[in-house]
Amino acid sequence: MSRRAAALLAILGVLLAALPAFAGNYLLSVATLILYLAFAGQAWNVMMGFAGQLSLGHSLYVGVAAYVAGGLFFHLGIGPWAGLWLAMLVCVAMGAAIGFLAFRFGISGVYFALLTIAFAEFTRIGFDHLGWTGGPGGMFLKVAQRDQIDLLHFRGPPAMYYYAMLVLAAGALALCAWLLRSRAGYYWQAIRENEEAAQALGINTFRWKMAAVMISSAMTSVAGVFFAFYYNNLFPEQIFQISRSIEIILGPIIGGVGTLFGPVLGAALLTLLGDGITELLAAFGWEIPGIKQVFYGVVLLAVIMFLPNGIWPTLAKKLKL
Amino acid sequence: MNELLDVRAVSKSFRGLKAVQNASFTIREGSINALIGPNGAGKTTVFNMVAGVFPPDSGSIVFQGKPIHGLRPDQVCAAGIGRTFQLVKPFAGLSVLDNVVVGALLRSKDVSAAKSYAAEIMERLGLGEKRDLPASSLTLPDRKRLEVARALATRPKLLLLDEVMAGLRPTECDQMVEVFRGLNRSDGLTILLIEHVMRAVMALAQHVGVLHHGEVIARGTPEEIVRDPAVLECYLGEETEV
Amino acid sequence: MHWDLVANVVISGVLTGLIYGLMALGLSVIFGVVRVVNFAHGEMMTIAMYAAVVLFAELGLDPFLAIVPVAAAFFALGYAMQKALINPFITRPEHSQFMLLVAVAIILVNGLLLAFGPDARNVQTGYQLESFAFGPLLFDKARVYAAGAALAAAAALFAFFRFSLTGKAIRACADNYLGAKVVGLNVKHLYALTFGLGAACVAVAGCAMSVLLEVTPQLGPAYTLLAFVIVIVGGLGSMGGALLGGVLIGVSEAMAGLFITPSAKSMFSFGLLILVLLFRPQGLLGRKT
Numbered sequence: 001m002s003r004r005a006a007a008l009l010a011i012l013g014v015l016l017a018a019l020p021a022f023a024g025n026y027l028l029s030v031a032t033l034i035l036y037l038a039f040a041g042q043a044w045n046v047m048m049g050f051a052g053q054l055s056l057g058h059s060l061y062v063g064v065a066a067y068v069a070g071g072l073f074f075h076l077g078i079g080p081w082a083g084l085w086l087a088m089l090v091c092v093a094m095g096a097a098i099g100f101l102a103f104r105f106g107i108s109g110v111y112f113a114l115l116t117i118a119f120a121e122f123t124r125i126g127f128d129h130l131g132w133t134g135g136p137g138g139m140f141l142k143v144a145q146r147d148q149i150d151l152l153h154f155r156g157p158p159a160m161y162y163y164a165m166l167v168l169a170a171g172a173l174a175l176c177a178w179l180l181r182s183r184a185g186y187y188w189q190a191i192r193e194n195e196e197a198a199q200a201l202g203i204n205t206f207r208w209k210m211a212a213v214m215i216s217s218a219m220t221s222v223a224g225v226f227f228a229f230y231y232n233n234l235f236p237e238q239i240f241q242i243s244r245s246i247e248i249i250l251g252p253i254i255g256g257v258g259t260l261f262g263p264v265l266g267a268a269l270l271t272l273l274g275d276g277i278t279e280l281l282a283a284f285g286w287e288i289p290g291i292k293q294v295f296y297g298v299v300l301l302a303v304i305m306f307l308p309n310g311i312w313p314t315l316a317k318k319l320k321l
Numbered sequence: 322m323n324e325l326l327d328v329r330a331v332s333k334s335f336r337g338l339k340a341v342q343n344a345s346f347t348i349r350e351g352s353i354n355a356l357i358g359p360n361g362a363g364k365t366t367v368f369n370m371v372a373g374v375f376p377p378d379s380g381s382i383v384f385q386g387k388p389i390h391g392l393r394p395d396q397v398c399a400a401g402i403g404r405t406f407q408l409v410k411p412f413a414g415l416s417v418l419d420n421v422v423v424g425a426l427l428r429s430k431d432v433s434a435a436k437s438y439a440a441e442i443m444e445r446l447g448l449g450e451k452r453d454l455p456a457s458s459l460t461l462p463d464r465k466r467l468e469v470a471r472a473l474a475t476r477p478k479l480l481l482l483d484e485v486m487a488g489l490r491p492t493e494c495d496q497m498v499e500v501f502r503g504l505n506r507s508d509g510l511t512i513l514l515i516e517h518v519m520r521a522v523m524a525l526a527q528h529v530g531v532l533h534h535g536e537v538i539a540r541g542t543p544e545e546i547v548r549d550p551a552v553l554e555c556y557l558g559e560e561t562e563v
Numbered sequence: 564m565h566w567d568l569v570a571n572v573v574i575s576g577v578l579t580g581l582i583y584g585l586m587a588l589g590l591s592v593i594f595g596v597v598r599v600v601n602f603a604h605g606e607m608m609t610i611a612m613y614a615a616v617v618l619f620a621e622l623g624l625d626p627f628l629a630i631v632p633v634a635a636a637f638f639a640l641g642y643a644m645q646k647a648l649i650n651p652f653i654t655r656p657e658h659s660q661f662m663l664l665v666a667v668a669i670i671l672v673n674g675l676l677l678a679f680g681p682d683a684r685n686v687q688t689g690y691q692l693e694s695f696a697f698g699p700l701l702f703d704k705a706r707v708y709a710a711g712a713a714l715a716a717a718a719a720l721f722a723f724f725r726f727s728l729t730g731k732a733i734r735a736c737a738d739n740y741l742g743a744k745v746v747g748l749n750v751k752h753l754y755a756l757t758f759g760l761g762a763a764c765v766a767v768a769g770c771a772m773s774v775l776l777e778v779t780p781q782l783g784p785a786y787t788l789l790a791f792v793i794v795i796v797g798g799l800g801s802m803g804g805a806l807l808g809g810v811l812i813g814v815s816e817a818m819a820g821l822f823i824t825p826s827a828k829s830m831f832s833f834g835l836l837i838l839v840l841l842f843r844p845q846g847l848l849g850r851k852t
Binding site (some may be wrong): 056101107110113114115117118119122125126128129134142159179242243246253288289290291293294296297298300301304305308 | 673
């Protein structure tokens with residue numbers, strides 16, 4: 001990393017760490033959302049940007065993890081730190097199953113994307129009929145006192161959630177940076193660029209694609225557990241729906257698929273601008289449902305047409321990072 | 322010299338069309354061999370069977386004493402056979418160096434060790450100065466060299482070259498020939514090429530096999546096969562000047 | 564379980580399935596020829612439904628009559644969309660095109676939300692309450708008319724592709740892009756034409772569907788997925804497959820609604836999609852590429 005980039009990153013780190021000191025609860029919640037999307041986007045990026053497999057059903061892992069951890073807490077009082085492991089296990093198993101089915105049967109590209117959508121939708125409808133998790137009526141976790149920090153049950157003031165997400169997002173960034181430079185990173189990029197050539201160089205593409213899918217689903221499951229204990233209510237209709245999957249991938253696509261900072265940049269830009277628009281309109285007394293999504297759609301369209309590699313690569317060049 | 326590759330009585334049909342029938346040949350360690358023949362003779366099919374792209378319907382392929390027919394392409398590479406593609410397949414989004422590093426990572430699991438080995442290989446193939454350029458920006462001869470460098474980085478005992486001279490001008494072709502001669506001499510690299518460019522075949526190959534309609538119709542040194550009447554009839558024509 | 568109840572449910576499923584089939588036919592034509600994954604397909608169908616609703620509300624125009632202007636408009640818009648938006652993307656990687664249409668879909672579905680709000684709208688005509696009776700079997704008039712319109716449109720499309728010169732040219736492009744260019748076909752124009760035709764199919768299907776259902780913006784994504792399920796199950800590139808797939812899904816949804824709970828009916832469709840993708844990706848009638 002160049003010195004300019006390292007300096008910028010350090011400044012950003014300090015600012016982010018100090019944010020709760022001067023930001024109100026609303027701003028903190030926006031910042032937490034940005035970090036959440038950055039984290040989830042980074043997790044998705046591992047599969048797409050690194051291994052080239054387009055998943056449009058990532059809401060599956062968020063939802064299942066949220067329900068597993070949430071369900072354990074709701075029914076058995078098991079805290080999130082323990083629930084996290086089971087949630088991750090289940091999600092990795094699901095990711096492995098989907099990956100196995102897809103790769104063994106040679107499903108790729110658009111068909112793979114459709115397969116991931118089908119699994120997410122199938123699960124959504126399934127959970128709608130699952131009594132143990134409350135069915136379509138949803139599951140509500142007990143919200144305890146907000147001012148005390150109860151780390152064991154992951155309850156506390158907004159600042160606690162913010163810092164938790166900050167650590168997760170920073171951790172994901174570090175993990176991806178390490179992966180990208182490792183043997184795995186090279187192999188994944190080779191598979192993404194040309195799978196046949198990669199095989200001819202001794203790469204067991206099936207195994208590496210599976211690894212990408214499993215790492216991606218494991219990371220995404222953590223986001224799901226966070227979701228459960230942050231929002232405290234889960235509805236199948238909401239958490240599994242395809243717009244949630246799209247929400248996760250908007251950041252990386254706009255910021256730059258396959259890059260390290262793309263997902264973070266994309267998540268920040270979209271959330272800030274989107275919220276900004278809503279606030280602006282509210283200031284004029286207009287409350288228009290759907291305007292934020294239209295905005296997202298337009299930005300996505302513009303980026304795909306004019307900056308197909310995302311905003312980050314161009315920005316990095318301009319800023320000489 | 323021992324036998325490195327033993328292809329015995331392999332056959333392959335595609336939907337009833339016999340692409341290769343009962344083809345057999347052996348390749349000695351340290352030799353340079355060529356497989357020639359008219360289009361549709363089955364050369365690429367044989368090639369692909371050795372490289373693991375698909376298995377033969379019958380027959381066997383034994384490499385270094387172990388059967389490799391039916392193995393996946395990545396397993397064949399791990400066993401010690403490297404290959405290039407007729408239509409080059411660079412990793413376009415990666416730099417030239419990174420392309421070769423991917424190959425080197427097979428044997429040198431550590432990234433920095435792989436990088437230095439890759440740099441060495443690139444020097445030998447004359448790509449040293451282009452290391453940080455995107456692979457997509459290379460000219461065709463350089464892309465072919467990159468393809469070879471990448472395969473070499475996997476430290477193969479046998480290198481399969483699929484029409485590597487196609488599209489090269491005579492001087493570029495001669496340069497490639499020199500590279501392969503050098504690799505064969507200094508490293509003892511065994512080479513099997515599929516070729517149409519007779520200039521390269523005559524300059525490089527010590528043994529030549531000729532395929533026609535899926536069958537091996539002639540075997541021998543280059544001088545022998547250019548005089549073989551069967552070969553002249555089906556492929557080279559009476560007025561062959563090489 | 565009385566057999567006539569089951570029979571009526573099956574009939575209803577077949578009729579609805581024909582409309583699904585027409586919608587999927589539009590997608591099959593687009594996907595099969597232009598190779599574009601039209602992720603906005605369901606949204607286009609929903610817009611057509613809204614168009615029929617609005618024309619009925621403002622002008623009292625029966626949805627089946629509205630088919631003519633709506634289909635014409637959709638043809639023009641489809642042509643324009645392909646020419647302006649998608650053609651530049653032909654050489655780009657697959658997922659790039661896909662995301663382009665995802666963006667369009669997002670804009671369309673939320674645009675509808677902005678324009679019409681989330682509440683359901685519908686059309687109310689006299690014949691919606693009537694049915695044809697053949698003994699114990701009941702055929703809802705509205706459903707029969709709708710299925711009839713769908714069949715007519717499908718037949719017209721078949722005929723176009725089979726017998727007209729332009730139709731053959733389009734099939735040539737589908738088979739071999741480069742070859743078609745080499746023999747002098749204006750491929751970009753033909754692609755735009757094809758997209759226009761696919762859009763027109765959707766328009767007819769949407770107008771027909773508007774007499775059977777209430778329309779909300781959320782139908783968009785659901786129909787997109789349904790269209791893909793049908794096209795993949797029925798077989799890519801096969802027009803007959805799209806119709807057959809549509810009928811199959813229509814009947815299975817109706818049966819699932821009868822024997823299991825109605826809300827679980829799409830689960831069956833998705834399960835079927837997964838199975839087909841894994842075990843018979845060319846679908847029931849498609850060609851293996």
